[in-house]
Amino acid sequence: xxxxxxxxxxxxKRGPWSPEEDATLKSYLETHRGTGGNWIALPxxxxxxxxxxxxxxxxxxxxxxxxKHGGFTEEEDNIICALYSQMGSRWSVIASQLPGRTDNDVxxxxxxKLKRKILAGKINIPIRNKSIDAPTSIANILTSPVLNxxxxxxxxxxxxxxxxxxxxxxxxxxxxxxxxxxxxxxxCQNLSPDHFQxxxxxxxxxxxxxxxxxxxxxxxxxxxxxCSSISDSSSLAMDNKGLPLPSNGGLEGAGMLMxxxxxxxxxxxxxxxxxxxxxxxxINCYQYFADFGYVDVKPQGLANHY
DNA sequence: AATAAAATCAACCGCCCGAGC
DNA sequence: CGCTCGGGCGGTTGATTTTAT
Numbered sequence: 648x649x650x651x652x653x654x655x656x657x658x659x660k661r662g663p664w665s666p667e668e669d670a671t672l673k674s675y676l677e678t679h680r681g682t683g684g685n686w687i688a689l690p691x692x693x694x695x696x697x698x699x700x701x702x703x704x705x706x707x708x709x710x711x712x713x714x715k716h717g718g719f720t721e722e723e724d725n726i727i728c729a730l731y732s733q734m735g736s737r738w739s740v741i742a743s744q745l746p747g748r749t750d751n752d753v754x755x756x757x758x759x760k761l762k763r764k765i766l767a768g769k770i771n772i773p774i775r776n777k778s779i780d781a782p783t784s785i786a787n788i789l790t791s792p793v794l795n796x797x798x799x800x801x802x803x804x805x806x807x808x809x810x811x812x813x814x815x816x817x818x819x820x821x822x823x824x825x826x827x828x829x830x831x832x833x834x835c836q837n838l839s840p841d842h843f844q845x846x847x848x849x850x851x852x853x854x855x856x857x858x859x860x861x862x863x864x865x866x867x868x869x870x871x872x873x874c875s876s877i878s879d880s881s882s883l884a885m886d887n888k889g890l891p892l893p894s895n896g897g898l899e900g901a902g903m904l905m906x907x908x909x910x911x912x913x914x915x916x917x918x919x920x921x922x923x924x925x926x927x928x929x930i931n932c933y934q935y936f937a938d939f940g941y942v943d944v945k946p947q948g949l950a951n952h953y
Numbered sequence: 954a955a956t957a958a959a960a961t962c963a964a965c966c967g968c969c970c971g972a973g974c
Numbered sequence: 975c976g977c978t979c980g981g982g983c984g985g986t987t988g989a990t991t992t993t994a995t
Contacts, residue, residue, distance in 0.1 A: 653980075663963070663989085687980060703981075704964065716962095736984060754984075755962050 653687055654698040661698075664705055671695055672702055673710050708749045715747035719756055727753060727761060 660668075675693035676682065682689050687699035695702060708714070719727075723745055730741045738750035738757075745753065 661965075685980075698965090699980085700966095700982090701964075707982095708963075739983060750983075751963075758985095759961055 653700055654690075656698075658696065659690075659698045659701070660696045661701070664697075664709075668695060668697065669705070669710060672697075672705060676706060676710075704751075708751045713747050714749065716752065719760075723748070724761060724764065727757060728765065731757065 664672075671693055672695060675689070675695075682703075683692075685699075686703040689695075689699055689702055690697045693702075697705075726744055727741055730737075730744065734740060736754070738754045742748045742750040742753045
């Protein structure tokens with residue numbers, strides 16, 4: 648038995664909001680200085696025949712003051728790409744770094760325009776291009792160039808269109824290639840934002856700042872869930888359809904990239920794969936991100952709660 | 954000008970998490 | 975400690991708009 652729905656679906660209006668409904672919701676929220684801590688009860692109080700969640704969404708994505716729509720700047724493009732390359736589809740976290748942007752907006756923008764821009768080679772994604780030695784201890788990996796970033800002069804970019812990543816595949820070892828996979832599986836619970844220096848990316852804030860602000864209120868999936876599918880873990884991940892799938896590393900066998908629970912941008916890379924099956928770049932790129940682009944980070948102090 | 958195809962984006966869905974009891 | 979509920983999230987849908995033929 649599933650949980651009860653949040654509202655009576657039969658008696659709530661659905662679909663696009665009318666200007667009158669917008670005005671009612673906005674007026675109520677402004678008059679009462681918020682929801683009073685309960686979105687579910689709000690529609691009734693405000694006289695709206697809408698689901699509370701629908702009201703919340705409408706407010707957050709459209710009615711809220713200072714919302715910007717469309718017209719993403721190049722700088723915003725770069726920030727989105729860089730953050731996506733680091734954390735995947737954490738749209739709320741990404742949006743929190745873009746004043747006036749909502750997660751829905753960023754998500755739509757990524758899915759409809761940015762992916763195409765990247766594929767067309769109009770956007771370069773900064774990537775760390777440096778060999779590292781296999782770590783022998785936790786200290787090594789936490790201070791390794793891959794995780795902490797290269798010196799500025801060794802940073803390079805690649806584009807998906809020219810597959811230049813292929814050329815550098817030898818210098819982009821995946822974590823599983825160098826034995827990091829099992830390590831991450833067993834130790835990622837202990838990682839903190841301090842171990843990641845996102846500020847090495849131009850225009851991207853240090854992750855530790857996120858840990859102090861937006862990440863505190865963000866949605867996190869526990870390492871037990873996310874780390875289970877990192878790298879060459881042998882555990883199974885479930886895709887959206889509930890089918891058991893091999894976690895990352897799914898390149899082999901079925902000849903296609905597998906989705907995982909870990910927040911990989913798999914749809915994007917699947918797209919690359921199917922677009923050009925012979926593309927080593929897509930594979931390398933996928934593995935690159937899959938292997939160390941998505942290690943979950945948590946504010947220090949929370950790590951042991953899982 | 955008409956039609957089809959593609960792109961866009963608002964809105965919904967279902968799941969997960971934390972708070973409160 | 976377990977259950978319920980609301981908030982929040984990412985994924986997906988589908989209506990509308992734009993572009994191509």
